[in-house]
Amino acid sequence: MDTKYTADQIIQCPDKDALGCNRNTVNAFNAGMALNYSHPGAQMYINSVVDGLYSWGVSYVKLAGIVPGSMVDPPEYWKYNTTADLMAWRKAINELYEQKWQKQGRERIWLGASWKIPTSAGATMDKYVDSFRVEQDIEAYSETQMTTFDRVIRNAKTAALWSSVDPNRKWKGVRDLDSILISDMTLAECKTMVTIWAMFVRPNCFFLSIADIVFA
Numbered sequence: 001m002d003t004k005y006t007a008d009q010i011i012q013c014p015d016k017d018a019l020g021c022n023r024n025t026v027n028a029f030n031a032g033m034a035l036n037y038s039h040p041g042a043q044m045y046i047n048s049v050v051d052g053l054y055s056w057g058v059s060y061v062k063l064a065g066i067v068p069g070s071m072v073d074p075p076e077y078w079k080y081n082t083t084a085d086l087m088a089w090r091k092a093i094n095e096l097y098e099q100k101w102q103k104q105g106r107e108r109i110w111l112g113a114s115w116k117i118p119t120s121a122g123a124t125m126d127k128y129v130d131s132f133r134v135e136q137d138i139e140a141y142s143e144t145q146m147t148t149f150d151r152v153i154r155n156a157k158t159a160a161l162w163s164s165v166d167p168n169r170k171w172k173g174v175r176d177l178d179s180i181l182i183s184d185m186t187l188a189e190c191k192t193m194v195t196i197w198a199m200f201v202r203p204n205c206f207f208l209s210i211a212d213i214v215f216a
Helices: 040-055 074-080 083-104 119-128 149-163 187-199
Strands: 060-063 110-113 131-133 174-176
Touching (some): 040 083, 083 110, 149 174
Parallel strands (some): 110 131
């Protein structure tokens, strides 16, 4: 970071057992420590991470476990709210791009949010991210299957809530249906998946070698 601040100064309530400590849960995974963005060192820390990502040529960053969303029930959103993190990442990405990395020929880092973001968070997504996952993972998490066509239909139906309902269509940002997993389905099902995903203009991420796929 190259600052005078230390980690214990920029996290919320370093000693969770201290009197009066009311530390928020950092994300839906309850992993890591929530940053205290009222301290200037917290934004400096995010800036240092983003600067490193730019220097490595990274073009896409996905923040997972975002709340509202991620299967957290609405009454519990306040315990996990990650909006401040999205704000800090957007600020760092934009400022470092405009002040430094644009001059070096870099594209602006694309910021995605995941997962199962509810339509009630449309305004937040519009303001801070470029794309947001509208449903659960497409993976089957099975030893024998990568995905199933019913998951494709599930994600497509949820995405339609963002595109076919007038109040939800106004929000900017790409509706992300998750990765394209063209495996363990029929050719017709694979073509259907790619077509639907393309209709939503989502960033296409292939997590396998497309050279090994046999197209008939």
